[in-house]
Amino acid sequence: MINHQYTEANIRSLDWREHIRLRPGMYIGKLGDGSAQDDGIYVLFKEVIDNSIDEYVMGYGKRIDIQLTASQVTVRDFGRGIPLGKVVDCVSKINTGGKYDTQSFQKSVGLNGVGTKAVNALSAHFKAQSFREGKTKVAIFSQGKLLEESPIQDTKEKDGTLISFEPDPTLFNNFRFLPHFVEEQLWNYAFLNAGLKIYLNGQEYFSKNGLLDLLNRKTDEESLCYPIIHMKDTDIEIALTHNNQYGEEYYSFVNGQFTTQGGTHLAAFKEAFAKTIRDFYKKDFDATDIRASVVGAISVRVQEPVFESQTKTKLGSQQIGPEGPSIRTFINDFVKRELDNYLHKNPETAEALLSRILQSERERKDIAGIKKLANERAKKASLHNKKLRDCRIHYNTTHKDRDNSMVFITEGNSASGSITKSRDVQTQAVFSLRGKPLNCFGYTKKLVYENEELNLLQHALNIEDGLEGLRYRKVIIATDADVDGMHIRLLILTYFLQFFPELVRNGHVYLLETPLFRVRNKQKTLYCYNETEKQQAIQQLGKQPEITRFKGLGEISADEFKNFIGTQMRIEPVTLRKETSIHQLLSFYMGKNTQERQNFIIDNLKIERDFAEANAASAKVLESIS
Structure with a gap:
């Protein structure tokens, strides 16, 4: 019989930094390497910026300067500056901060005494400097431990706070800040704080018209059914319109926080x-x-908001404030009053909106019959779906490892066979396509139900009615690094962008990178992902090592493949740039063979000597997408 002793010796007390470092997920969600928009390093960045934003909201400092490298961030604001005698405490003592004083900070977004401490504890290098009334003080930390504290000195710098940090590489393996993720964060801050100027490595982020500017940036004017409706009042701002894409697209914010999972508001x-x-x-x-096809943005400010997680991605509050109305009542009254007034004053917009609704109604009824039959077939196939090798843990559950759930979309039995044999059956699924999928550009969603393979794919992902039930956190396209493989990539991306653009916009689609070369001798084996890495491996091993060039995923054995889809897996996120119009993008690359595209191909064509060069060339084709 096992004796489980439970005595005073089993009770431990951790200091603040030990607790954060032992359980970082409680404070910043998943760690990650920076390849996903919700990885922990961007949460650290957000926590620092939030404090500067709160200063602006309170009326102090109209400019924030940011310096960013692949591994380090420095943020300088021009607010009031941390009180000099409390610089060390504010960044290293839990439950210490100005946001407990509601007179100093109303409806703030900061983590109320935890955020900056989490950044400090999870950073290999952390520096806090305050400038206040001609004086300054500096404190330097490593992993939350104070290394250096300067005395208060004179300065000619303007009031404000400077925070510099470098995430700890022992916690964030092979991390890097991807500029486009940071840029998206900064644009959101600019849209939510009209008049604030933010500079990232010298580039300005500025908005004059708030959420109206946000939707102008996120939409293509030519695709809009009517001009963007913009409504604003104390503590609430809404912008909305309809376009011709499939699905619903929303951007929701609470106290300046981007609530990616929505919530009560x-x-x-x-x-x-x-x-x-x-x-x-x-x-x-x-x-x-x-x-259907709505694009909307909503921002509300709530006193003492309650979020469903420490990283604040979903609002749980039911009330606007301790003594205010319910959020449901507050928003319903605002929308009913303002939208009704707007439609009465703008009959052309009202007519266009009605036309869009009637069109959606016709399309829904048109595919109702075939949709029912297709769903019945898919339901039967799901019981014995040979295309899907499912995993046990899914994203639409409450499992602690839900964020690690992923599916590889492959082409052919050989490629899917290697991945299936080497995958982690707990979190990694495989969906195998039969040959090249259909080019979906220009088709209606009726095609998805008529094409058995595409219908099975949407059911495997569980995205028919939106992303709420998405079964995998990462949808990874895994194809050969040759011309056919690149074409299949584009066809799959066309399918997602045409019918499920929110899957790409919300950062769920990735491209798998696999090694193109194996360089080895009797002592060591190195895998190389491009020509440069191959030459470096040859120099490292010397004496004419054996070089194998993989022509496809099926040539990589299962024993080898498990090294490329584990903790060291290389994946690239597929993202949409601010200037990208999905319709124009797909029309150019996947539409009719226009003279413009012929000229593009001729101008960029070159004879490829190996698959490494082919892969690099294909990246140019994908440049507008990812």
Whole structure:
């Protein structure tokens, strides 16, 4: 019989830094390497910026300067500056901060005494410097331990705070800050704080019109059914329109925080929008028809908000404030009043909006029959789906490892066979395509239900009705690094961008990088992902090592493949640039063979000597997408 002793000796007390470093997920979510937008290093960045934003919201400092490298961040604001006698305490003592004083910070976004401490504890190098009334003080830390504290000195610098940090590489393996993820964060800050100027490595981020500017940046004017509706009042701002893409697209914010998983405020907005439209047109439209192809943004400010996680991605609050109305009532009253007034004053917009709803209604009824049959086939196939080798842990559950859930989309039995044999069956699934998928550009969603393979793929991902039930955190396209493999990549991306663009916008789609060369001698084996790495390996091993060039994923044995889809896996996120119009992008690359595209191919064509060069060339084709 096992004797489990439980005595005073089993009780441990951790100091603040030990607790954060032992359980970082409680404070910043998953660690990650920076390849995903919700990786921990971007949460660290956000926590530092949030403090500077709170200063601006309180009326202090209209400029924030940021210096960013692949591994280090420095943020300088021009707010009031941390009180000099509390610089060390504010960044290293839990439950110490100015945001407990509601007179100093109203409706702040900062972590109320925890955020900067988490950054400090999880950084290999952390520097805090305050400038205040002609005086300055510096404190330097490593992994939360104070290394150096300067005395208070004179300075000619303007008031404010400087924070510099470098995430700890022992916690964040092979991490790097990807500029486009940081840029997206900064644009959101600019849109939510009209008038604030933010500079990243000298580039300005500035918005004059708030969420109106956000939707202008996120949409293509030519695809809009009517001009963007912009409504604003104390503690609430909303912008919305309809375009011709599939799905619903929302950007929701609370106290300046981008709530990527929505929450009570977004649910209230969607409900209020549908109700107001029904009342205005005096027709009982289906809510899915009203919201189909909608693009919307909502920002609210709440006193003492309650989030469903430490990283604040979903609002749980039911009230605007301790003595205020419910969030549902507050948003419903605002939308009913402002949107109804707007539609009465702008009959052309009202007519265009009605036309878009009726079009969605016709499309839904048009595919209703075939959708039912396709779903029945998919349901039967799911019981014996030979295309899908599923995993045990899924993203749409509450499992602690849900963020590690992923699916590899492969082409052919040989490639899927290698991955299937070497994968982690707990978190890694494989979906195998049969040959090249259909080019979906220009088709309606009816095609998805008519094409058995595409229908099975949407059911495997569980994205038919949106991303709420998405089964995998990462959807990874795994194809050969040759011309055919690159073409398959583009065809799969076309399918997602045409019918499920929110899957790409929300950072769920990735490209798998696999080695192109194996260089080895009797003592050592090195795997190389490009020509440069191959030459470096040859120099390292010397004496004419054996060189193997992999022509496809199927040539890599399962024993070898497990090294490339484990902790050292290389994946590149597929992201949409601010200037990218999905319709124009797909029209150029996947539409008819226009003279413009012929000229592009001729100008960029070169004879490829090996697959490394082919892979690099294909990246140029994908440049507008990822």
